[in-house]
Amino acid sequence: MKRTGFLFDERYLLHLPFEGHPESPARLQSIHSRLAVSGVLDKLILINAEIANQRWIEAVHKIQYILRFEEACIMGFPDFDHQDNSICRDTYEIALLAVGGILRVIDEVMNGSLDNAFCAVRPPGHHAEVDTAMGFCYFNNIAIAAKYLQKKWGVGRIGIIDFDVHHGNGTQHTFEGDPTVFYYSIHEHPSFAYPGTGREFETGKGEGVGFTLNSPVLPGRGDDEYKAMILKHLVPAFDSFKPEFILLSAGFDAHESDLMSGVNLTTQGYDFLTDEILKLVDRHTGGRLVSILEGGYNLDVLPILVENHIRRLADI
Amino acid sequence: MFISGMMAKEPVTIHPDAQISEARELMQVNHIRHLPVVDGSGALVGILTDRDMRDAMPSILLDKESYEMTLAKVLTHTVREIMTKNPQTIPVYYTIEDTLMVLQKKKVGALPVVDEDGGLLGILSTRDLLASFIDVIGLGEPGTLLCILADDRQGQMKKIIDIITEEKISFGSVLVARHWDKDKRAIFPYLLTNNVMNVKKKLLEKGYELIDPMKLYLSQISQKK
Structure with a gap:
């Protein structure tokens, strides 16, 4: 069994989009109660959130954007930058708590108190751009985590894997010119799915060419295509890049029962993804992996997928 | 939707009596494949395409010396000698749909856009049309x-x-x-x-x-x- 951290905080439920919005507090509630009932929670090391220092947010986002977001929440606006990004007065603080919790988890993994961790956070982050909120995301949690690993802990090469069914445009754009952060994403083909980026010819810019890799999957292709892409694209790329730390944008919305997408990945398909990522982690990072929740909107299936994912991380 | 908003206005042009060397430089510097040929009165008399240029150029299979010698000769000829005469044009009030049909039928890569007197107003390439389709389909925006x-x-x-x-x-x-x-x-x-x-x-x-x-x-x- 591994020392696996579980980042969760009741305050993550306070970000309240409009009634009926898929990115609802019920997502985290369903995950938490499933882990509690199944007994998995007892085997994890619980980490609580803290407010992130703004200077870490500024490592990715423009200060004007951060202030604009805070103001939109304080003023009680219904949404921010696009109607998808439904907000309430607490959203700004909860987004800071999501980032702050993740940074605390990274400290625990880097100082050796944890082997790996799953971060059950809201709001998600991988669509958030330097100065624009997109696709339910405000602060790019995983991009900030990677900058923190570079600047605070001096980690040389960071691998980001993103298996959310939507392409992580914000994360890709943050690191497309940076050869020290490898961004790999597998997602539904951008002609069919949000946000319309992540085509196979997007491979980085300038010095970063060759350190961005995208595997778009056509609708309905399911497990076989995912398995082929992971083995053909991700595994050789990371074996050659040799990341010292792996961050995972864990979105569970590629599942066949999730109405947000059409790629038809099964529960076993998700198990395969986690297993292959753990093999990479064992080979290259000495076990260091921080998995961060992104999407996943079917409330009956999301908790099952998360539990399976965490069981594998914790080796239980 | 009309083409007037998507054509390249005030396009780079060349005089029929100009040397091919000048045309070659204009196409290279401006990254264009179609050069409208306009006489002193402003009338469109032809179009010089990259295909016309390639036809006029010496073969790359020649040895270096013969290549250089032939090239030097070719470059002193005039645009009039190699241009495509009586080019297919479209009037400025054409719609995207009209233009698409003309492009498909005539199999050309670009169409000079002219006013009622045949004066050159702009040029529309297949690339401009592609850009307008990317816009029409809404590809630029997340969805x-x-x-x-x-x-x-x-x-x-x-x-x-x-x-x-x-x-x-x-x-x-x-x-x-x-x-x-x-x-x-x-x-x-x-x-x-x-x-x-x-x-x-x-x-x-x-x-x-x-x-x-x-x-x-x-x-x-x-x-x-």
Whole structure:
């Protein structure tokens, strides 16, 4: 069994989009109660959130954007930058708590108190751009985590894997010119799915060419295509890049029962993804992996997928 | 939609008596493949394409010395000698649809745009047209494509649009495949949102079928056979 951290905080439920919005507090509630009932929670090391220092947010986002977001929440606006990004007065603080919790988890993994961790956070982050909120995301949690690993802990090469069914445009754009952060994403083909980026010819810019890799999957292709892409694209790329730390944008919305997408990945398909990522982690990072929740909107299936994912991380 | 907004205005032009060397430099510096040829009175007398240029150039299979010698000779000839005369033009009031049909029929890469007296106003290349289509399809903006199968009856589109509008979702574009199936239409709304869950639920509740785009792909393949 591994020392696996579980980042969760009741305050993550306070970000309240409009009634009926898929990115609802019920997502985290369903995950938490499933882990509690199944007994998995007892085997994890619980980490609580803290407010992130703004200077870490500024490592990715423009200060004007951060202030604009805070103001939109304080003023009680219904949404921010696009109607998808439904907000309430607490959203700004909860987004800071999501980032702050993740940074605390990274400290625990880097100082050796944890082997790996799953971060059950809201709001998600991988669509958030330097100065624009997109696709339910405000602060790019995983991009900030990677900058923190570079600047605070001096980690040389960071691998980001993103298996959310939507392409992580914000994360890709943050690191497309940076050869020290490898961004790999597998997602539904951008002609069919949000946000319309992540085509196979997007491979980085300038010095970063060759350190961005995208595997778009056509609708309905399911497990076989995912398995082929992971083995053909991700595994050789990371074996050659040799990341010292792996961050995972864990979105569970590629599942066949999730109405947000059409790629038809099964529960076993998700198990395969986690297993292959753990093999990479064992080979290259000495076990260091921080998995961060992104999407996943079917409330009956999301908790099952998360539990399976965490069981594998914790080796239980 | 009219072409006047998407053509390149005040295009780079050349005089028919100019040397080929000058034309070559203009095309290289401006990254263009089509150079309208305009005489002293401003009338369009031809178009010089990269194809015309390549036809005039010495073969790369020549040895270096013969190549250089031939090239030097070629470059001193005039544009008039190699240009395409009487080029296909389009009037400035043409729509994208008109232009598409002309391009397809005449198999050219660019069309000079002229006023009623034949004076050159601009030039429209297939690349400009591609850019306008990327815009029309809404490709530049983040969104999700829905694939809906509906009966080929009046009022179906309104119902679908009402459902989408109720969810306060904006449209990027709507494409319709008319002969998808007997008595059916395939409707493809491109929605400028990530939040398609509720709209999909409502469409399913109202009895619409959401099609698997891969089935469409496979049916297209079998039709081509």
